[in-house]
Every structure is written in structure tokens, then in C-alpha cells.
Amino acid sequence: MLExxxxxxxxxxxxxxxxxxxxxxxxxxxxxxxxxIKVLQSHYGLPIIQRRGQSIELTDxxxxxxxxxxxxxxxxxxxxxxxxxxxxxxxxxxxxxxECHTCFDWLMPLMDEFRQxxxxxxxxxxxxxxxxxxxxxxxGGADVVIGSExxxxxxxxxxxxxxxxILAVLAPEHPLRGKRILHAADFAGETLIxxxxxxxxxxxxxxxxxxxxxxxxxxxxxxxxxxxxxxxSRRGVAALPSWGLKNYVxxxxxxxxxxxxxxxxxxxxxxxxxxxASRPYLLDFLVTAxxxxxxxxxxxxxxx
Amino acid sequence: MLExxxxxxxxxxxxxxxxxxxxxxxxxxxxxxxxxIKVLQSHYGLPIIQRRGQSIELTDxxxxxxxxxxxxxxxxxxxxxxxxxxxxxxxxxxxxxxECHTCFDWLMPLMDEFRQxxxxxxxxxxxxxxxxxxxxxxxGGADVVIGSExxxxxxxxxxxxxxxxILAVLAPEHPLRGKRILHAADFAGETLIxxxxxxxxxxxxxxxxxxxxxxxxxxxxxxxxxxxxxxxSRRGVAALPSWGLKNYVxxxxxxxxxxxxxxxxxxxxxxxxxxxASRPYLLDFLVTAxxxxxxxxxxxxxxx
DNA sequence: CATATCTATGAATGTTATTCATTAGTTCTT
DNA sequence: AAGAACTAATGAATAACATTCATAGATATG
Numbered sequence: 001m002l003e004x005x006x007x008x009x010x011x012x013x014x015x016x017x018x019x020x021x022x023x024x025x026x027x028x029x030x031x032x033x034x035x036x037i038k039v040l041q042s043h044y045g046l047p048i049i050q051r052r053g054q055s056i057e058l059t060d061x062x063x064x065x066x067x068x069x070x071x072x073x074x075x076x077x078x079x080x081x082x083x084x085x086x087x088x089x090x091x092x093x094x095x096x097x098x099e100c101h102t103c104f105d106w107l108m109p110l111m112d113e114f115r116q117x118x119x120x121x122x123x124x125x126x127x128x129x130x131x132x133x134x135x136x137x138x139x140g141g142a143d144v145v146i147g148s149e150x151x152x153x154x155x156x157x158x159x160x161x162x163x164x165x166i167l168a169v170l171a172p173e174h175p176l177r178g179k180r181i182l183h184a185a186d187f188a189g190e191t192l193i194x195x196x197x198x199x200x201x202x203x204x205x206x207x208x209x210x211x212x213x214x215x216x217x218x219x220x221x222x223x224x225x226x227x228x229x230x231x232x233s234r235r236g237v238a239a240l241p242s243w244g245l246k247n248y249v250x251x252x253x254x255x256x257x258x259x260x261x262x263x264x265x266x267x268x269x270x271x272x273x274x275x276x277a278s279r280p281y282l283l284d285f286l287v288t289a290x291x292x293x294x295x296x297x298x299x300x301x302x303x304x
Numbered sequence: 305m306l307e308x309x310x311x312x313x314x315x316x317x318x319x320x321x322x323x324x325x326x327x328x329x330x331x332x333x334x335x336x337x338x339x340x341i342k343v344l345q346s347h348y349g350l351p352i353i354q355r356r357g358q359s360i361e362l363t364d365x366x367x368x369x370x371x372x373x374x375x376x377x378x379x380x381x382x383x384x385x386x387x388x389x390x391x392x393x394x395x396x397x398x399x400x401x402x403e404c405h406t407c408f409d410w411l412m413p414l415m416d417e418f419r420q421x422x423x424x425x426x427x428x429x430x431x432x433x434x435x436x437x438x439x440x441x442x443x444g445g446a447d448v449v450i451g452s453e454x455x456x457x458x459x460x461x462x463x464x465x466x467x468x469x470i471l472a473v474l475a476p477e478h479p480l481r482g483k484r485i486l487h488a489a490d491f492a493g494e495t496l497i498x499x500x501x502x503x504x505x506x507x508x509x510x511x512x513x514x515x516x517x518x519x520x521x522x523x524x525x526x527x528x529x530x531x532x533x534x535x536x537s538r539r540g541v542a543a544l545p546s547w548g549l550k551n552y553v554x555x556x557x558x559x560x561x562x563x564x565x566x567x568x569x570x571x572x573x574x575x576x577x578x579x580x581a582s583r584p585y586l587l588d589f590l591v592t593a594x595x596x597x598x599x600x601x602x603x604x605x606x607x608x
Numbered sequence: 609c610a611t612a613t614c615t616a617t618g619a620a621t622g623t624t625a626t627t628c629a630t631t632a633g634t635t636c637t638t
Numbered sequence: 639a640a641g642a643a644c645t646a647a648t649g650a651a652t653a654a655c656a657t658t659c660a661t662a663g664a665t666a667t668g
Binding site: 005028031032035039051054 | 625627629633634635
């Protein structure tokens with residue numbers, strides 16, 4: 001008989017287009033999902049997915065079930081929000097510190113949605129640069145920090161969001177365009193265009209260039225589009241999350257290349273105080289964040 | 305974590321207003337449901353139901369979950385209809401023979417709904433009296449018989465619908481009004497108002513009066529309202545399913561009394577050919593029938 | 609006050625979802 | 639062309655947990 005677990009995996013299958021990735025998404029093994037799919041298929045006497053070489057494709061029946069899953073899971077989340085509001089006062093504050101500049105892309109629509117669901121929660125974006133943002137939590141100046149920090153610290157919980165790849169961005173005519181993969185040495189003599197943050201906040205410098213003793217010139221820009229514009233006009237190269245690049249790459253505005261053999265990856269966490277972690281609106285925020293990111297952002301991977 | 309099984313029991317709890325009746329409805333033990341409820345309550349940190357002496361009452365949280373359950377279960381049924389249509393041609397015929405006259409009450413709206421869901425299925429009500437309606441199935445003259453017959457017969461499946469109580473109906477000023485329970489002897493000297501069917505189709509006569517050698521005068525009417533009108537105007541007494549009586553009893557148009565210490569109960573089945581039983585639209589018809597009946601008809605009990 | 613009927617609960621059971629270990633197929637590299 | 643690195647599928651073993659059983663407490667009914 002159909003159960004919600006099936007719908008949850010269906011949704012994950014749709015998001016990821018692969019059984020093993022979907023498995024990570026729902027915190028199960030690939031085998032478990034494979035068995036679930038088998039049960040579903042024999043229950044309805046219909047194929048749900050179809051192997052298409054490497055990955056899989058949903059059949060018509062599968063798509064119909066995904067449509068159901070989307071609707072149902074949304075309704076469940078809405079219900080659970082209501083239950084949370086019944087069980088306690090739905091007020092409080094959610095002041096967000098954003099360490100990852102590009103994350104504005106997905107955070108903005110998310111905040112709009114959140115405001116609708118929790119009108120009584122004071123929602124804010126804490127602006128300005130902070131050397132130790134997690135400290136802000138302890139000082140009571142913020143409620144969530146979205147960044148890649150996740151070292152254990154007492155009183156603090158790091159909620160995993162997702163892992164994403166950072167790609168090198170070049171102008172289409174850039175001399176390095178012929179290489180499929182860039183290494184540290186390739187950045188020597190280049191100008192690196194970044195957000196205006198210290199070196200130790202830039203993964204490329206911290207994890208790739210510094211260890212190789214490479215120290216390119218830097219130039220900063222506040223906005224992602226500005227960085228891309230500079231790259232396209234050959235003022236330098238940049239390193240940005242893969243998800244925000246798709247549109248620009250598809251239109252040949254810039255090209256993107258992997259950094260290092262395995263790629264340069266970064267993990268994103270939402271950190272809160274332990275006490276804050278149990279607030280229903282915070283949990284709802286996290287769930288919604290993960291859901292919308294996995295649904296809209298290409299190439300991201302579940303964490304943990 | 306919330307699962308559909310929880311939603312199914314929630315819906316049943318709402319329908320029946322009792323844990324043990326709901327348990328029968330979903331084919332589980334009372335204990336199983338009690339455990340399920342406990343899990344849900346501790347999961348959400350909220351009471352779902354509240355004991356109110358004999359029976360139970362849903363809390364606000366419970367009601368919210370029931371609302372979810374109704375919506376979700378409906379969507380699932382719609383999806384499964386669509387899947388059935390994908391897997392095979394959604395055409396065929398559903399010609400219904402109705403042995404139970406009062407059943408028109410719930411069958412009419414049900415047929416309207418069915419027509420919307422399965423526009424390509426030829427839906428009909430087979431009229432006229434039939435001495436052996438199940439034979440009609442074998443002869444190909446009908447597809448379902450709704451009645452109380454359920455003796456084993458090869459090639460035939462009897463799908464249980466529900467059990468209902470047949471109550472004696474009297475005028476408010478009837479001499480027998482003082483008795484809480486009527487017995488066979490009480491019907492001696494009364495005029496029995498029935499549908500125009502043979503004696504062996506009338507449970508009261510077959511199971512109560514005949515065995516006691518009581519043989520009251522009979523008078524017939526085609527429609528339930530007509531029977532009630534005759535009863536109210538003191539032309540006789542009748543025996544009708546409890547569910548159709550509520551409105552009339554509430555308005556003191558007639559009064560209803562139990563027949564025999566344990567009451568007179570009748571079981572309703574939908575009988576089909578074995579081959580017909582697997583047709584998706586037939587299964588959908590059965591599910592919908594049970595659902596709407598349990599949702600709208602008071603005092604009916606799950607069968608088997 | 610006895611009886612029938614309801615719900616709650618802990619322990620035992622049974623079912624079944626999940627993992628483990630393995631095989632087979634596909635893509636990409638060298 | 640062969641190997642490496644991915645995929646997905648499958649049967650058996652395991653772990654998890656839903657359900658039943660047995661029972662006690664509670665609440666109406668007569």
C-alpha cells in the first residue's frame with residue numbers, strides 16, 4: 001500500500017534524476033530506494049522509472065505520482081506549521097547572517113515565502129561584515145548563520161544544508177579555455193575577481209592557491225552579476241558556485257571549468273544556538289530551505 | 305514520522321468517533337490504533353484526541369490532521385484512478401442492480417460522482433424486480449448487485465460494504481411508544497408498511513416475524529418518504545435502516561425503536577463476477593461507496 | 609453492583625523496510 | 639580495448655517497528 005515514504009522518495013527521484021542521489025537526499029541507501037520502487041511498480045502494475053543509460057527517467061505514471069507527492073508533501077508541511085502554531089506562540093525572531101554572498105540568489109525568494117508562513121516572526125538579514133559570525137549568535141545579535149563553518153563549538157548546532165561545487169569562471173575566449181580542468185598553477189598571473197571579503201573566506205585561495213604558494217592579484221565586486229560582467233570583459237577570472245552559472249554558461253556569456261581533479265566543493269550549514277534549534281519556525285525554515293534549494297539549484301548534493 | 309496509515313486512522317477516527325470502531329474500519333485492532341495515536345501525540349507534542357467518557361473527541365490538532373487526511377486521501381484516490389487509466393482502457397460497463405430500496409439515498413450521489421471520474425464507463429441502474437439478481441451477473445445482464453446476499457457461489461465475489469441496523473418506525477403517538485425495544489409479538493395486529501417486494505426479501509418478516517409465527521397485514525409503498533408518511537399518519541408501522549431515519553426522528557415526525565435485544569441487523573454486499581472484480585473502475589466504485597457511506601451514514605458498522 | 613463496552617499499556621510477536629554484499633550495465637578515460 | 643568509476647538491481651540477512659495479545663482501568667447501562 002502506498003505510504004508517504006514512497007512519495008518522499010518519488011519527490012527526491014524527481015529532484016535528482018538518479019536513484020543513488022535520491023537515496024542520499026532521503027537518508028537511505030540506494031538499495032532501499034530500489035526496493036521501494038520495485039514494490040510500487042508491482043503494486044500498480046506499471047513502470048515508474050525507466051533506465052536511460054547512466055541515469056533514470058520517470059515514466060508517465062512516475063510523473064503522475066511525483067505530482068501527487070509535491071502536493072501532498074506541501075500540504076503536510078502546511079499542516080505541521082499549523083500544529084506548531086497551536087502548540088506554542090508562533091513569534092520570535094529570525095535574524096540571518098549570510099556568509100555566502102551568492103546565496104542571496106535562493107535566500108531572497110525563501111524569505112518572502114517564510115514571511116507569509118510566519119507573519120509574527122521578525123525576519124531580518126544582518127548586514128555588514130563579521131569576523132566571527134557564529135559569535136553573533138552567542139551575543140544575541142543574530143539567530144542563524146548561513147556559511148560553511150561547521151567546527152564543533154559548545155552550545156552551537158550546525159544544520160547541514162547542502163554541498164555545492166565551485167567552478168572557475170572564464171571569458172569564452174580566455175587562453176585557458178582549452179583545459180577541461182584547471183589547477184592552482186593556472187591561476188598564476190591571473191586577476192582573481194571576488195566578493196569584498198578577506199582571503200580566508202575564499203575557498204579557492206584558502207584550499208587551492210595558498211597551499212601551492214600562488215598569490216594572484218585580486219579585484220572585488222559586490223554583486224554576482226558584476227563579477228560575471230568583469231569576467232566576461234576579460235578583466236580576470238572568478239570562482240563561483242556552479243548553480244548560479246548555468247544561465248550564463250548556456251548563453252556563452254562565460255565558460256566554467258572544474259578546479260582540481262575532484263573539483264572544489266564547499267559545504268553549507270545553517271548554524272544556530274542549541275536552544276534556537278528546536279523552535280518550530282526555525283525547523284520549518286531549514287526544511288523549506290533544503291526543499292527549495294534541492295528543487296531549484298542544479299548540481300547540489302545532500303550533506304551527511 | 306507521519307505516514308499515510310496515520311492519516312487513514314485519523315479519518316476513521318473522525319468518521320466513527322471511537323477508537324475501536326475506527327479500528328474495525330481500517331482492519332486493525334483497537335490496540336494498534338491506540339499505539340498509533342500515542343506515537344502521533346508524542347511526535348507533535350500535542351494531544352490529538354481527548355477521552356470524553358464513553359467515546360472520544362478530536363482536539364484542534366486532531367481536527368487539523370483530519371482536514372489534512374481528507375484532502376490527501378482524496379488526492380491519492382484521484383491519482384490512483386489516473387494510474388488505472390494509464391494502465392488500461394478505462395472503458396466498460398457498470399450496470400447496478402439494487403436489492404435494497406433505501407440504498408437509493410446514497411447511491412444516487414455516488415453515481416453522479418462516479419460518472420465524473422469515469423466518463424467512458426457505461427453506468428446504469430438495472431430496474432425491475434429480479435428473483436435471482438446474482439444470476440443476472442452470470443447472464444451478463446448486470447455488473448454489480450447491491451444486496452445482502454453473500455452465500456458462496458462459484459465465479460462470484462461478494463465485496464462487503466457495511467452492516468446497518470433496521471429499526472422499527474412508529475408514529476409518535478403509537479401505543480408501543482413506551483417500549484424501548486420491540487419484539488415479534490408487538491407486531492401482531494399491526495399493519496406492516498414495506499416496499500413492494502416478496503416477503504423473503506424483508507428481513508423483519510424473514511428473521512423475526514416468520515420464526516415467531518406472526519403474520520401482520522401488509523401494505524406497500526414505492527418510496528421511503530411515502531412509507532414514512534403512512535407511518536406518521538398511523539396507517540401502520542415499518543422497518544427501515546437507521547441511517548435514513550435520523551432527520552425524521554429528530555423532527556419528531558416518527559419515532560424509531562430497536563427490534564429485539566441485540567437489534568435487527570443487515571449486511572450489505574456488492575456482488576460481482578470474479579472477472580469483473582479486478583476492473584479498476586469497479587474497485588474505485590467500491591472504495592468510494594464505502595468512503596461516502598461511512599462518512600455520511602450514521603450508525604453503520606464495518607463488515608468482516 | 610454486576611455487566612458490557614470502551615481505552616490505555618507493556619510485552620511478545622510478526623511483518624516488512626532497510627542494509628549488506630554482490631552482480632551487471634553504462635560512461636569516460638588512458 | 640580495457641580499466642576505472644559510475645550507475646541500478648537483486649537475494650539474503652538484519653534491524654526496525656507496527657501490530658497483536660493479554661490485561662487493567664474507566665465509564666456507562668440496567
